[in-house]
Amino acid sequence: MPTAQAQVIATYSRRMRLRLADDTEVEARIKGKKLKPVCGDYVTAEPIDNEGEWLITGICDRENALARPNMRGKVEVLAANVDLLIVVAAAAPEPDWFILDRYLAAAENMRVDSVVVFNKTDLVTGDVETTKALGDYAQSGYPVLLCSAETESGIEELNQVIRDQTAIIVGQSGVGKSSIINVLMGGQTQRTKEISTKTGEGKHTTVNSMMLDLPEGGRIIDSPGVRDYAPALDSIPAVVMGFREIEKAGHDCRFANCRHLREPGCAVKSGVENDIISARRYESYRRLLFLTEKLDQRS
Ligand SMILES: Nc1nc2c(ncn2[C@@H]2O[C@H](COP(=O)(O)OP(=O)(O)O)[C@@H](O)[C@H]2O)c(=O)[nH]1
Ligand SMILES: [Mg+2]
Ligand SMILES: [Zn+2]
Structure with a gap:
């Protein structure tokens, strides 16, 4: 069987879900230890004889990559080939604006657009510090959207900002990233597709990140396994x-x-x-x- 081009749409440690050119989805392993494909990567892959699985043999050049230093200080890539960074803060937990600034700095260096989203507006309005911080972003030229995944207000505006682009949603845990995606998905329960293990150990590996197709167009990447982080810059x-x-x-x-x-x-x-x-x-x-x-x- 010839090599095919595919896109990584979910990662579970060293196992991946791929979307092939004909839109079918397959599970895949990675050839060798050096290759480190991430969500959004275009890869070359081939089916493994007599198995349902595919083998990723190479990664195509990335247009951009969102990276962060890992625990050992090495750079770890989270996702590749994105068009838009959605940075979320919320009425609770208390916003850490420095984290938002660092994400925005990463987006500037990736040369991708970003939008600042303030979620959980159903909980509070008019906090002085929040109003000032959001005003600062708007003054710097970032689109600022207020929304509530609870009441669904503002979500349609976010849908329109995403349009047909590939977006990645980031921010402190608990701000409502997954909830926002659920509303964008039109209430379809966002079931984490699990990779079945051939060995039948019965253990489900947790998803690192996944790309979801939005009903109104565009795609969004969630990274549920990723702890709070903000990228370092090198100069x-x-x-x-x-x-x-x-x-x-x-x-x-x-x-x-x-x-x-x-x-x-x-x-x-x-x-x-x-x-x-x-x-x-x-x-x-x-x-x-x-x-x-x-x-x-x-x-
Ligand atoms: N009141 C309120 N709660 C929300 C809203 N969005 C999310 N939550 C709650 O905040 C908690 C964390 O949400 P989750 O989507 O898991 O956050 P994530 O860690 O950023 O993915 C959950 O208990 C949600 O129900 C909102 O707009 N309003
Ligand atoms: Mg989440
Ligand atoms: Zn100066």
Whole structure:
């Protein structure tokens, strides 16, 4: 049988579900230890003789990848070939805006669009800090959507932002990512398709991530097995690039290599002083810069 092109639509550790060109879905193993396909990857694969399963033999070039450092500090790729990052915060648990800023910084570096979603609006309205933070994102040019997976308000707007794109939904656990997907799926229960084990051990491996087709078009990737995280960036320019309003203002700094810390003639610092750049976003920038570069905090 010849090699076929397929897309990874769910991952369960080293086992994957593939969608073939004719839209059928098959289960697959991975050839060798070096290949690390992720959800969204296009791969080459071939059927294994006398088995229902397929073998992934290669990964096609990625258009982009959402990566994070794992426990051992190595970069781990979560998903590939996405068009839109949906970053979710909610009325509860208490938002950690720094996590949102880091996700948005990752999206900027991936050069994919992002949208900020504030969920559980049925629980609370008018929190001053939340209103300010969401206003900061809107001022930086991010679409901000308020919604409730409970009452379903705002979900249709999110559907329209996704349109026919492939989106990945991220954010602290408990903010309602899976609930939002359930509503987007039109109430179809989002059953985690489990991979049957050939050996019949009866153990179900937990899903790492999966891509779902939305009834009104587009696709969405959920990563239920993934703990809270935010990607690290590997250089000062990458961090600057991650904050679009800081990147933009930085063109007017006196020095081309300005880090926007204590350099004279820094347009970013004066932007913060004049309230044109959010002091909270600027503080996130500094924190991420220090994490990235292990710079001296006093600089
Ligand atoms: N009141 C309220 N609760 C919600 C809403 N969306 C999700 N939840 C609840 O928040 C909890 C976590 O939701 P879940 O979708 O599992 O969050 P995830 O970890 O981000 O996938 C569940 O108990 C949901 O029922 C909402 O819009 N309003
Ligand atoms: Mg979930
Ligand atoms: Zn500067």
